[in-house]
Amino acid sequence: MSRPTTAVIDTQAFIANYRHAKSLAPDSRALAVIKANAYGHGAVQLARALGDEADAFGVACSEEAMELRESGIANPIALLEGVFDPAEIGNAALHDLSVAIHSPVQLDWLLSARPVRPLRVWLKVDTGMHRLGFAPHELHAVYRQLVDSPNVRDVVLMSHFACADETANPATTNQLARFERAIDGIEGARSLANSAAVMAWPATHGDWIRPGIMLYGSSPLDGDTQQSTALSPVMRLESRLIAMHDLAAGEAIGYGARYVCDRPTRVGVVAIGYADGYPRHAPDGTPVVVNGRRTQLIGRVSMDMLTVDLSTQAEARIGDPVQLWGDQLSANEVAARCDTISYELFTRITRRVHCRYR
Ligand SMILES: *Cc1c(COP(=O)(O)O)cnc(C)c1O
Numbered sequence: 414m415s416r417p418t419t420a421v422i423d424t425q426a427f428i429a430n431y432r433h434a435k436s437l438a439p440d441s442r443a444l445a446v447i448k449a450n451a452y453g454h455g456a457v458q459l460a461r462a463l464g465d466e467a468d469a470f471g472v473a474c475s476e477e478a479m480e481l482r483e484s485g486i487a488n489p490i491a492l493l494e495g496v497f498d499p500a501e502i503g504n505a506a507l508h509d510l511s512v513a514i515h516s517p518v519q520l521d522w523l524l525s526a527r528p529v530r531p532l533r534v535w536l537k538v539d540t541g542m543h544r545l546g547f548a549p550h551e552l553h554a555v556y557r558q559l560v561d562s563p564n565v566r567d568v569v570l571m572s573h574f575a576c577a578d579e580t581a582n583p584a585t586t587n588q589l590a591r592f593e594r595a596i597d598g599i600e601g602a603r604s605l606a607n608s609a610a611v612m613a614w615p616a617t618h619g620d621w622i623r624p625g626i627m628l629y630g631s632s633p634l635d636g637d638t639q640q641s642t643a644l645s646p647v648m649r650l651e652s653r654l655i656a657m658h659d660l661a662a663g664e665a666i667g668y669g670a671r672y673v674c675d676r677p678t679r680v681g682v683v684a685i686g687y688a689d690g691y692p693r694h695a696p697d698g699t700p701v702v703v704n705g706r707r708t709q710l711i712g713r714v715s716m717d718m719l720t721v722d723l724s725t726q727a728e729a730r731i732g733d734p735v736q737l738w739g740d741q742l743s744a745n746e747v748a749a750r751c752d753t754i755s756y757e758l759f760t761r762i763t764r765r766v767h768c769r770y771r
Contacts, residue, residue: 420648421771422770427628438615446493453690453760499525574617586616604622609634632644649738652684684718689762691737694714701719704733
């Protein structure tokens with residue numbers, strides 16, 4: 414027997430979500446974003462599942478790319494933040510990694526390197542998010558230096574949206590217009606769209622879409638529910654009941670006695686806590702599914718356990734299955750209750766949780 418806390422990963426759902434992203438942007442290639450260990454889902458396993466079908470993979474850094482290369486993944490891979498020191502340029506060329514160039518420092522490193530072969534560059538333009546990238550007025554000069562360098566194979570023009578999840582916000586259209594002005598007169602592939610833009614802003618699709626969260630079956634769009642999208646959840650986070658108690662009105666549960674029973678209450682204890690990645694700040698009332706039926710969290714989440722209301726489940730027994738999010742409960746709904754986003758829930762799953770691939 415082992416602790417039943419498990420993330421079941423549905424690789425077929427991942428493939429279906431990738432195909433769905435491609436069907437929304439039929440004229441674009443797709444960089445499947447699997448940074449941060451595929452948003453907590455297991456980058457090597459999901460990259461293998463997609464295989465040759467993936468046009469390319471996107472990761473944050475060389476370490477993430479090398480984990481894929483060492484596992485035999487041969488697809489093109491892009492480093493979305495580029496390199497963090499000049500020695501990484503040589504390594505990128507050696508292992509056929511393409512690199513984002515977002516700053517003058519990175520540009521110098523690339524131009525002064527002696528890579529074994531020229532690299533593909535994702536040249537980042539800052540069109541309003543003000544995180545990474547060259548200002549629009551700098552772009553032509555930077556582009557010229559890149560295409561004149563023997564170290565550069567080709568250049569993809571890239572930008573990133575700040576508000577694409579807000580489907581009524583004009584910021585995305587404004588960023589697109591700035592992008593088009595900045596790259597006016599420049600040849601080269603274009604790449605702007607994260608998942609939200611793939612789903613809601615077709616004018617931004619360009620030559621390369623960069624879907625991330627949608628591949629894991631979670632919609633980034635305002636107000637989307639699991640049912641309203643064609644996406645299938647990839648992760649099912651599960652555990653089991655390990656204890657039950659019948660408490661009288663007035664009794665309190667767990668640390669800080671946060672929840673006090675207002676009536677006789679049957680409480681169930683579930684083997685998952687914040688050390689597994691379940692959010693400690695989940696409030697009373699956060700949905701939890703026990704035996705396929707929704708109930709709610711009551712009491713503070715502790716390191717290894719949490720507690721749920723079983724008052725409506727007289728038949729519940731120790732060992733019964735519990736789903737924290739997945740096909741019966743969307744991660745977006747749990748995230749909304751916890752003042753966060755599904756991205757954070759997924760990436761916080763810790764290595765204590767068994768991952769099982771289907
Ligand atoms: C993470 C990332 C994406 C994917 O974003 P999603 O919202 O998960 O689709 C796309 N582009 C870049 C540059 C990223 O860093």
